[in-house]
Amino acid sequence: MTPPVAPDASPEQFPLPPGRSGLPVLGETLAYLRSSRAFTEARRQQYGNVFRTQLFGSPAVLLLGPEAVQWIFAGEGKYLTNRWTPGVRKLLGARCLSLIEGSEHLERRRLLAPHFSYATMRQFVPAIESLARRHFERWAAQPGDFTLWEGMRGLAFEIALTLIFGQDSADTSLLLHHFQRWTKGLFSPLTVDLPFTTFGKAMASKKVMLDYLERVVSERQKLAEQPPDLLGSLLNTRDDAGQPLARELIIDELQLLLFAGHDTTVTATSNLMLQLAQHPDVLQRGREAVASVEEPLSLDGLRSVPYVAQLIHEGMRLIPPIGGAFRTTTKDVVFQGFRIPKGWVVPVSITSAHAGPEWPNPNQFDPNRFAPNQPEQKKAGMYLPFGGGPRICLGQHFAMVEMSVMLVLLLKHYTWELTPGQDLTYTRIPFPRPKSGIQLRMRPLASATP
Known part of the structure; x- marks a missing residue:
């Protein structure tokens, strides 16, 4: 029970939340990393929806429930600021959208948002479909099992390159190799820039990628007319003074786009395929829902099958591609x-929001939660796979269109079976994935045995 305090009292007069700090320096970080969901739920039962702890060397307060999530997102630039790990700050471009703050962040979003609208995605559907068909045909032609996670990474990366560079011939193998080394460093706890460390290798790969992007942007700036891809959009963008974006800024944004347009899509789509393999009744309903979708695919055709979106949303609710984010208070506040x-650190626990008591049977995979006549997911703060507030993911429409194209093709034309005996235990850092990477065998649907 919170002691009574006058409504107009200063923050210093209010008590700290209940909780504990744990071990010196480490605090309760290890328990949080083992399972943020179990950690959070155990303390919710003990302390309620507001409690303190110590994570990653800093005092922290966890705020649970839809109202708390909305309060956190509303605090951007007012009483909270974004918080990134040292590895992310060193490896992402210093001027990219994710790292800038305040009015600069809002202005950058205003400039970039038109290029990521849902309507803009119409032009990318044919390219996504073509690439997905080619990869799926190759997967299905393999005589034995294959690792879905690695296959999906290659497909999503190639789609991201096409979104950014259009039909220009990018060196996919070079970029993918260095991209994978770079992303490993983003979440490395040891940010020591030495050649033999994960972080040092990531820094070296960052240089290779930036040099490559520098050459591509330099060549594209020489064109009299830009192609209709995202790089062309960035090069055509003008600020309020009529000035183009600086080349360094464009390169930083391209690097961020490669990251943002890749791992979350790989995570969400791979985990959804696993859920469908484990729930054949839901899989069959999905097949029936897409049976009448006309090909080649179109944005209107995708929108005509709401069950596809239901599957994707429920997959991301059950296993959020990103488990959370972190904010830091900029002044004493009261909640x-x-x-x-x-x-103090204020985590945004997406995992906890998606499994909170507001959701009936939260551990159950049930796409009907997101049916048009179901109001439970409408309440703000309950469902946030793309974040929320001023920092909601700019590429959410592209991600939904990309995953919808993949899912329609998979449901209409392929069947897949999980390899028996594999380890499907999840690791959660940096993205939730089964330890096996999801081993499966995929075949064209027409050739599947009854």
Whole structure:
């Protein structure tokens, strides 16, 4: 029970939330990393929806429930600021959208948002479909099992390159090799830039990627007319003074787009395929839903099958591609009668929001939650796979269109079976994936045995 405090009292007069700090320096970080969901739920039962702890060397307060999530997102630039790990800050471009703050962040989003609208995605559907068909045919032609995660990474990366560079011939193998080394460094706990460390290799790969992007942008700037791809859009963008974006800024944004347009899509689509393999009744309903979709695919055709979106949304609710994010208080604030001091960490727990008591049977895979006549997912703060507030993912429409194209093709033309005996235990850092990488055998649907 929170002690009564006058409504007009200063933050210093309010109590700290209940909780504990754990071990010196480490705090409760290890328990949180083992399973943020189990960690959060155990403390919710003990302390309620507001409690303190110590994570990653800093005091932290976890705020649970839809109202808390909305309060966190509303605090951007007012009483909370974005917080990234040292590895992310060193490896992402310093001027990219994710790292800038305040009015600069809002202005950059205003400039970039038109290029990521849902209507803009119409032009990319044919390219996504062509690439997905080619990869799926190759997977199905393999005589034995294959690792879905690796196959999906190659497909998603090639789609991201096509979105950014259009029909220009990018060196896919070179970029994918260095991209994978670079992303490993983003979440490395040891940010020591030495040649033999994960982080050092990531820094070296960052240089190779930036040099490559520098050459591509330099060549594209020489064109009198830009092709209709994202790089062309960035090169055509003008600020309020009529000036183009600086080349360094464009390169930073391209690097961010490669990251944002890849791993989350790989995670969401691969985990959804696993869920469908484990729920044949849902899989069959999906097949029936897409049976009448005309090909080649179109944006209107995808929109005509709401069950496809239901499958994707429920997959991301059950296993969020990104489990959470972190904010830091910029001043002493009060939430639900408790003081949160300046400089404390405030995690945004997407995993907890998607499994909170507001969801009936949250551990069950049930796409009907997202049927048009179901209101439960409509409440703000309950479902946030793309984040929320001023930092909601700019590429969410592209991600939904990309996953929809893949899913329609898979449901209409292929069947897949999980390899028996594989380890489907999940690791959660940096993205939730089964330890086996999902071993499966895929075949054209027409050749599948009854």
